[in-house]
Amino acid sequence: MAVGLGPLPTLHPVPGFELGIASAGIKRPGRKDIVVMRCAEGSTVAGVFTLNAFCAAPVILSKKRVLGPVRYFLTNTGNANAGTGEPGLAAAERTCARLAELAGVDATAVLPFSTGVIGEPLPVEKIEAALGDALADLAEGNWAAAATGIMTTDTLPKGASRQFVHDGVTVTVTGISKGAGMIKPNMATMLGYIATDAKVAQGVLQDLLRDAANKSFNRITIDGDTSTNDCCMLVATGQAALPEVTQASGELFAALKQAVLEVSMEVAQAIVRDGEGATKFVTVQVNGGGTYQECLDVAYAVAHSPLIKTALFASDPNWGRILAAVGRAGVPQLDVSKIDVFLGDVCIASKGGRAATYTEDQGAAVMAREEIGIRIELGRGGCSETIWTTDLSHEYVKINAEYRT
CATH class of the missing domain: 3.60.70.12 (L-amino peptidase D-ALA esterase/amidase)
Structure with a gap:
């Protein structure tokens, strides 16, 4: 896979x-x-x-x-x-x-x-x-x-x-x-x-x-x-x-x-x-951080969320899950009104809510791809970090449930 x-x-x-x-x-x-x-x-x-x-x-x-x-x-x-x-x-x-x-x-x-x-x-x-x-x-x-x-x-x-x-x-x-x-x-x-x-x-x-x-x-x-x-x-x-x-x-x-x-x-x-059971290769880019560490904290909060990873597997543009992950990443005094979130080149959220130009069809088209980019603009400073991750599929569970058998 x-x-x-x-x-x-x-x-x-x-x-x-x-x-x-x-x-x-x-x-x-x-x-x-x-x-x-x-x-x-x-x-x-x-x-x-x-x-x-x-x-x-x-x-x-x-x-x-x-x-x-x-x-x-x-x-x-x-x-x-x-x-x-x-x-x-x-x-x-x-x-x-x-x-x-x-x-x-x-x-x-x-x-x-x-x-x-x-x-x-x-x-x-x-x-x-x-x-x-x-x-x-x-x-x-x-x-x-x-x-x-x-x-x-x-x-x-x-x-x-x-x-x-x-x-x-x-x-x-x-x-x-x-x-x-x-x-x-x-x-x-x-x-x-x-x-x-x-x-x-x-x-x-x-x-x-x-x-x-x-x-x-x-x-x-x-x-x-x-x-x-x-x-x-x-x-x-x-x-x-x-x-x-x-x-x-x-x-x-x-x-x-x-x-x-x-x-x-x-x-x-x-x-x-080649991640276990992976069907998607996902780039998570966080820009505009006050520090490199807070960029990483946000990126990993997104990359490790089972809700986001299963949505990726399902090709479901459930963008609220991304916002929730960013919000719980632990960044101090995070001003959500300055945050923009993109799926590929499609702005899905801006200034704390759904982007005015966003449509579900746009998000679904990006999520259907094998290679997906999630970009988060924090609007706090000049630091950026990028990490790479996968979706979470049925096959991942199967591989690890049967690993020793």
Whole structure:
């Protein structure tokens, strides 16, 4: 049911970054559910992680190890290894240790990532048995296979790639992500992996990822639930024959920042387009806020309203639900007489009530589209924010009611 999401685009290999896929049969025999990624020696790695207090064991371990040196990522699907306490942490450490043994590196150079059902013991033996096959499969061109290997309830793999030329040298940025439900960012969201062959100092790389995540992954929501396992990683392998980026300035940094942002935005929006049961891709734009935070508060109040989301699914221009959400967003001293609300380019409400020019047919025509824009003009200041979300369908309920069966 993915909205406007087709086959993967060309995903350019990133020199110095390899991916290998194997089957551990965690939930289904034969399912490709293990992905190993290898970073060239000397790579720098940055990461952003969930702020959920019940963060998963692999998140705890990866946060400790991300400053490196990092050589391998180990991802499993089908089991989140979250809500598993000390045994879960020991299980994550054990799988990393086994991969490190096979690869001939220190165990601290392996970062684990898990996604799937919360609260069940990690099937360590199954994962360990698949690691040899994953290592044997390592190749720089395996991005598309890895994008499929990290999927859970996703219906399609998600990836994006950009290249630019600086001083005659081609620089590549490629990324993949997974996620379709339990999506409400609180750092990044879901699992995401982006790599470039540029050489970037770790501090600059971390700031670059944090900024990109805030503009992309941190601006999407499907159901308002922040996962226990959210992680997004950015790797700079340093294989491109260019000077190291040591500060956030200059032409090379600007081009790299733009490429990373574009890849992040594309794979983040792909998560929304493939939201569980989604039939609509919805952009919520809030302009004229006194602060950026109040713009976000209004946008998320609209995006998380079950009444609005079900109206979107039904293609029902029930604009009163939007006004109600804006009014309860918690913006202090909100003057509703200054607020205009638009569906697409159609003004549906103005100065606190129904717009004089609005007709039900106009609203219905916009709501019948697969891609819908909701724009709210607060008239309070110069701040703006945009987020992306979905409708709420029967299929979403079905998927999550039957998730463990």
